[in-house]
Amino acid sequence: MDQKEKRVKLAVNGGIAFGAKLNAKQLAVIAEYMIEGDELELTTFQQLYIEVLERDVELVKEKFMEAGLSCYPVGNFVKSLRTCNFCKGAEEEGMPVAxxxxKRIAGTPVPFTLKPAYTGCPVGCGEPLxxxxxxxxxxxxxDLYIGGKAKGKDAKTGTLLMEQxxxxxLYEVVENMISIYAEQGxxxxxxxxxxxxFGLENLKSLLPVIDK
Structure with a gap:
């Protein structure tokens, strides 16, 4: 194998389910495409980063998907949704919505890496704020919050944008907001x-009007 051949980094996880978990089959198929000396990078956003040969990217994605893994691009894209463990159940905590x-937003190109998060109850295990x-x-x-920041001395919680x-x-507002950021950021x-x-009020004025 030519060690100088270009390699591409992929972000991988087990999709949205009960907790951030991988099974034996998924671990085995990941290991199949690693060579001696390779390392997996575990991110804080429930993803693993793996580097594969550029010529194998589409094959690897296909094999990963067959094993129930989800693949996402690495870089300035919307990250996959960080979630809670849905400890009270899929329907009660809205797993289908998550x-x-x-599905609608992950992998969308944006000016800078954008991290969305979801939680199914006020405990907030998915750290949405x-x-x-x-x-x-x-x-x-x-409820939809925006503008949170987890790191740095200027860390802060997000602003409640819309309720209930x-x-x-929810899909319409979030998709439109990401489109505005992609175009205006x-x-x-x-x-x-x-x-x-850009201004919070200016942003709100461009989003769909939600009738209660």
């Missing part, structure tokens, strides 16, 4: 800085 939201976009299920609705959204309303401008520069 899965659908992730300290990520760029946070969703918290409260009763039968979904229905699933389709400056290169390598973090989302919380974009909100500060």
């Amino acid at each position: 899965i659908e939201l992730n 300290v990520n760029d976009i946070g969703v918290m299920k409260i009763g039968n609705g979904y 959204l229905a699933p389709e309303q 400056k290169k390598r401008e973090p989302f919380f800085k974009f909100i500060h520069r």
Whole structure:
């Protein structure tokens, strides 16, 4: 094998389910595409980073998907949805909504890495208030927070943008907000800085009007 052949980094996880878990089959298929000396990088966002040969990327993605793994691009994209463990159950804590939201936004190109998070109850195990976009299920609705920051001396919780959204309303607002950021954000401008520069009220004025 030519060690100088270009390698591509992929972000991998077990998808959105009960906890951030991998089974034996998934671990085995990941190991199959690693060579001696390779290391897996475990990120804080429930992903593993693995480097594979560029010529094998599509094959690797196919094999990973067959094993139930999800693959995402690495870099300035919307990350896969960080979630809670859905400890009270899939339906009660809205797992289908989390899965659908992730499907719609993960991997979208943006000016700077954007981290969304979801939690199915007010306990907030998915840490939605300290990520760029946070969703918290409260009763039968979904509260949307934006602009959280988990690291640094300027760390802060996000701002409550909208309350008690229905699933389709949530998808529409989040997709539109990411589109605005993708179009109006400056290169390598973090989302919380974009909100500060662009203006929260200005951003809200461009989002869909939600009728209660």
